[in-house]
Amino acid sequence: xxxKKKKNIPxxxxxxxxxxxxxxxxxxxxxxGPIAEKWDKxxxxxxxxxxxxxxxxxxxxxxxxxxxxxxxxxxxxxxxNVKCFCYQDSPRRAxxxxxxxxxxxxxxxxxxxxxxxxxxxxxxxxGDYRSxxxxxxxxxxxxxxxxDQCAAQxxxxxxxxxxxxxxxSFGGAQVSRTFYxxxxxxxxxxxxxxxSLNRQISLGKVEMHTRSEMLDVVIVDGHAKGIVVRNMITGxxxxxxxxxxxxxxxxxxxxxxxxxxxxxxxxxxxxxxxxRGACFANPCFTQIHPTCIPVSGDHQSKxxxxxxxxxxxxxxxxxxxxxxAEKIRKGEVKPNDIADKDRDYFLERKYPSFxxxxxxxxxxxxxxxxxxxxxxxxxxxxxxxxDFADAIKRMGExxxxxxxxxxxxxxxxxxGSNAYQNPxxxxxxxxxxxGGLWVDYNLMSNLPGLxxxxxxxxxxxxxxxxxxSALMQGLADGYFVLPYTIGQYxxxxxxxxxxxxxxxAFSNVQEQVESRIDTLLTINGERTPTSFHRELGKxxxxxxxxxxxxxxxxxxxxxxxxxxKEFWQNLSVPGENAALxxxxxxxxxxxxxxxxxxxxxxxxxxxxxxxxxxxxxxxxTPEGEAKRNDDNFSYVSAWEHKGEKKIPxxxxxxxxxxxxxxxxxxxx
Amino acid sequence: MNLKLRVWRQDxxxxxxxxxxxxxxxxxPDMSFLEMLDVVNEDIIADGEEPIAFDSDCREGICGTCSMxxxxxxxxxxxxxxxxxxxxxxxxxxxxxxxEPWRATAFPVHRDLIVDRTSFERIQQAGGFxxxxxxxxxxANATPVPKEDSDLAMDAAxxxxxxxxxxxxxxxxxxxxxxxxVSHLSLMPQGQPERTRRAFSMVNQMDExxxxxxxxxxxxxxxxxxxxxxxxxxxxxxxxxxxLLKKGCS
Numbered sequence: 001x002x003x004k005k006k007k008n009i010p011x012x013x014x015x016x017x018x019x020x021x022x023x024x025x026x027x028x029x030x031x032x033g034p035i036a037e038k039w040d041k042x043x044x045x046x047x048x049x050x051x052x053x054x055x056x057x058x059x060x061x062x063x064x065x066x067x068x069x070x071x072x073x074x075x076x077x078x079x080x081n082v083k084c085f086c087y088q089d090s091p092r093r094a095x096x097x098x099x100x101x102x103x104x105x106x107x108x109x110x111x112x113x114x115x116x117x118x119x120x121x122x123x124x125x126x127g128d129y130r131s132x133x134x135x136x137x138x139x140x141x142x143x144x145x146x147x148d149q150c151a152a153q154x155x156x157x158x159x160x161x162x163x164x165x166x167x168x169s170f171g172g173a174q175v176s177r178t179f180y181x182x183x184x185x186x187x188x189x190x191x192x193x194x195x196s197l198n199r200q201i202s203l204g205k206v207e208m209h210t211r212s213e214m215l216d217v218v219i220v221d222g223h224a225k226g227i228v229v230r231n232m233i234t235g236x237x238x239x240x241x242x243x244x245x246x247x248x249x250x251x252x253x254x255x256x257x258x259x260x261x262x263x264x265x266x267x268x269x270x271x272x273x274x275x276r277g278a279c280f281a282n283p284c285f286t287q288i289h290p291t292c293i294p295v296s297g298d299h300q301s302k303x304x305x306x307x308x309x310x311x312x313x314x315x316x317x318x319x320x321x322x323x324x325a326e327k328i329r330k331g332e333v334k335p336n337d338i339a340d341k342d343r344d345y346f347l348e349r350k351y352p353s354f355x356x357x358x359x360x361x362x363x364x365x366x367x368x369x370x371x372x373x374x375x376x377x378x379x380x381x382x383x384x385x386x387d388f389a390d391a392i393k394r395m396g397e398x399x400x401x402x403x404x405x406x407x408x409x410x411x412x413x414x415x416g417s418n419a420y421q422n423p424x425x426x427x428x429x430x431x432x433x434x435g436g437l438w439v440d441y442n443l444m445s446n447l448p449g450l451x452x453x454x455x456x457x458x459x460x461x462x463x464x465x466x467x468x469s470a471l472m473q474g475l476a477d478g479y480f481v482l483p484y485t486i487g488q489y490x491x492x493x494x495x496x497x498x499x500x501x502x503x504x505a506f507s508n509v510q511e512q513v514e515s516r517i518d519t520l521l522t523i524n525g526e527r528t529p530t531s532f533h534r535e536l537g538k539x540x541x542x543x544x545x546x547x548x549x550x551x552x553x554x555x556x557x558x559x560x561x562x563x564x565k566e567f568w569q570n571l572s573v574p575g576e577n578a579a580l581x582x583x584x585x586x587x588x589x590x591x592x593x594x595x596x597x598x599x600x601x602x603x604x605x606x607x608x609x610x611x612x613x614x615x616x617x618x619x620x621t622p623e624g625e626a627k628r629n630d631d632n633f634s635y636v637s638a639w640e641h642k643g644e645k646k647i648p649x650x651x652x653x654x655x656x657x658x659x660x661x662x663x664x665x666x667x668x
Numbered sequence: 669m670n671l672k673l674r675v676w677r678q679d680x681x682x683x684x685x686x687x688x689x690x691x692x693x694x695x696x697p698d699m700s701f702l703e704m705l706d707v708v709n710e711d712i713i714a715d716g717e718e719p720i721a722f723d724s725d726c727r728e729g730i731c732g733t734c735s736m737x738x739x740x741x742x743x744x745x746x747x748x749x750x751x752x753x754x755x756x757x758x759x760x761x762x763x764x765x766x767x768e769p770w771r772a773t774a775f776p777v778h779r780d781l782i783v784d785r786t787s788f789e790r791i792q793q794a795g796g797f798x799x800x801x802x803x804x805x806x807x808a809n810a811t812p813v814p815k816e817d818s819d820l821a822m823d824a825a826x827x828x829x830x831x832x833x834x835x836x837x838x839x840x841x842x843x844x845x846x847x848x849x850v851s852h853l854s855l856m857p858q859g860q861p862e863r864t865r866r867a868f869s870m871v872n873q874m875d876e877x878x879x880x881x882x883x884x885x886x887x888x889x890x891x892x893x894x895x896x897x898x899x900x901x902x903x904x905x906x907x908x909x910x911x912l913l914k915k916g917c918s
């Protein structure tokens with residue numbers, strides 16, 4: 001239905017809408033009943049859309065990674081008309097493709113005692129008790145269907161000689177439940193979802209828009225009813241209306257400039273939704289991966305992750321003496337010449353029972369600590385050794401090659417160094433973001449009609465994600481959760497509830513998008529988008545990275561607005577809008593990162609505890625471990641935008657744990 | 669090190685393009701090839717000019733976005749390596765490097781080094797899938813797959829769809845790409861019901877897109893960053909022949 005009140009003052013309208021919602025109550029809509037029955041009961045209670053009516057509904061899906069592609073394909077199969085958008089030249093290139101390790105599922109094919117309950121338990125514990133129990137339980141329940149679905153699509157999972165599926169173990173679990181396809185599980189699962197998507201495209205149920213970037217969401221009468229998109233080849237700005245909008249736009253790791261994300265990954269879609277009234281949850285929960293290849297210089301454009309399986313056999317060390325470390329950094333001494341007594345295998349020393357296999361956050365923080373002490377072994381000052389000499393001595397070079405050959409090759413390609421002869425150098429890097437748009441049990445944000453799935457939402461991983469769980473969540477949301485839950489919203493709101501793109505709400509948003517592009521192109525300053533991005537990334541990494549403290553975060557909150565101000569005064573973007581213009585694309589994304597970074601720091605500052613990937617230096621045990629504060633902080637922080645230059649409002653959704661007992665993690 | 673670049677610049681598919689020369693100064697051997705281009709682009713922007721447009725995304729050799737011919741060889745000629753994983757230590761001070769887009773009728777240039785590969789999309793939409801609806805599938809272990817078949821399917825499935833095979837081929841043939849896709853699914857038991865239809869539709873679509881024919885020179889295999897074997901082309905030809913016979917009989 002068309003809007004009733006149409007005003008030609010777009011900004012005022014947006015502000016008015018948000019301020020009206022200031023008493024917003026976040027209802028997670030978690031169904032009643034025992035945890036194992038919630039999803040079945042809920043599915044039964046969800047309203048259905050009559051099959052004959054499904055073709056009268058339009059759904060927009062933004063993003064074509066595991067979550068987006070699986071959702072678009074599944075919605076198309078159900079009969080909805082889907083429009084899917086991605087910035088890449090093919091949906092198959094979304095960054096899900098880069099996941100190496102595997103996908104978890106509670107199949108219990110190994111007969112080792114796995115169950116949906118155990119996967120649920122491990123995930124809640126691994127998330128350091130900051131995720132929602134009901135969502136995680138559902139994730140564990142549907143995990144088994146994902147493997148069936150992918151196998152039926154022809155995903156060439158690793159198999160045993162008997163022809164059945166193989167499994168491997170992964171961090172944070174004592175059962176073997178990870179399915180994999182060589183070192184490229186992400187690519188194979190994405191190709192599976194992409195093939196289903198292609199089928200729907202060929203059937204005319206999904207209209208695919210590649211090289212198309214969503215620049216804003218359109219809200220009509222408080223409901224998300226469309227998006228405004230820039231064609232990245234021609235610069236054309238177009239409006240698209242729908243009955244519902246699904247954001248499957250991934251994470252925001254690139255706010256740090258350097259991360260393991262792809263170059264194009266950005267926060268724009270989620271952040272624009274936030275500015276239109278959707279709450280952003282737990283933005284400060286970011287995951288740092290300990291085994292990445294260190295930065296080699298200022299030219300660095302991204303970081304490369306190596307599977308953490310390397311820590312099964314590699315030993316992490318730095319010299320005990322920082323004078324020796326300095327000599328290594330200057331190239332005066334070689335690592336192999338340093339006697340064992342002069343080496344500090346710091347993880348083995350501090351965590352005798354877990355050793356090099358402590359969780360990601362612990363391994364990362366300790367690497368930072370020894371580097372901060374001046375004991376780094378690479379010239380940038382940011383790197384420690386991961387040494388396979390003992391493993392080679394113990395089991396021979398061939399066995400090491402069989403296990404890790406592809407990783408050693410990749411390492412050599414990038415660094416030029418042979419890790420069979422010299423220890424690898426590694427350093428932690430930003431890898432995944434647990435925070436995201438706030439969603440209820442139906443994966444709908446507080447803005448009716450706006451859904452967020454995959455890494456773009458916040459709900460399943462708490463403050464820390466376990467390995468091989470990102471692929472699981474993306475596909476769970478896209479194949480098995482959203483296709484049901486979106487039906488409820490559509491059925492409730494009816495077929496007529498789709499405005500025309502001629503509605504003033506659409507033209508207003510388009511005007512704003514165009515005026516912003518014009519501004520970016522006409523500042524005519526001195527600095528490139530990359531230079532601003534790099535500077536922001538450094539502030540974020542130093543002050544809101546692996547370890548955070550009040551002073552640093554407050555400093556970042558002073559620095560970021562200054563940098564943002566300079567951006568809008570001194571940016572240089574050559575070229576025009578009406579053509580392929582990569583500087584312009586980047587400038588728009590950096591502009592949003594410059595606002596979003598501030599929100600992250602604000603969130604990190606208010607969370608006066610350490611949990612999962614969020615380590616506040618003021619809150620640690622005497623042994624230097626993360627110290628949670630369950631009494632005061634077992635909540636989801638959900639931020640509501642209150643208008644330009646206004647401080648966003650913090651809403652708290654309390655987390656209640658009926659099933660899992662909260663304990664302090666210990667890996668000593 | 670200091671290098672000279674000769675880079676193909678072209679505003680769009682309609683305009684004629686040409687080579688422009690750039691200096692790449694103070695290049696560190698630790699840079700990746702694309703980071704070297706980033707550095708050059710920063711200087712170009714500082715001069716108020718438009719930077720060299722090129723595609724890249726994951727920069728770890730798996731998304732298949734990056735696509736450029738370096739000194740006459742797609743991805744630069746380091747075996748099993750995409751342009752984004754090629755590093756400057758393989759070049760020497762004073763080198764002149766020639767950089768061009770993929771060249772093929774079926775890959776029109778969007779701008780500079782960026783080409784339109786939607787022809788690959790249409791080939792896959794024509795039949796590169798197994799028709800299963802979400803949820804309507806048997807238990808994953810209900811269909812055992814011999815490990816050898818699954819491993820071979822995986823060899824084919826590694827294709828990242830970058831298009832280097834087309835760029836290297838004197839006929840601009842897409843046979844290695846299509847062969848990898850057809851072989852992957854036809855090797856799996858799940859892919860059998862649509863085996864005939866798939867081979868037929870995908871090969872026909874490939875021909876319609878204007879890709880050339882295969883004369884088995886093997887340049888595609890030589891430049892493939894995932895080292896997809898030429899054997900798969902033989903397999904696809906067999907699949908297509910089989911499909912033709914089946915069609916003829918029905």
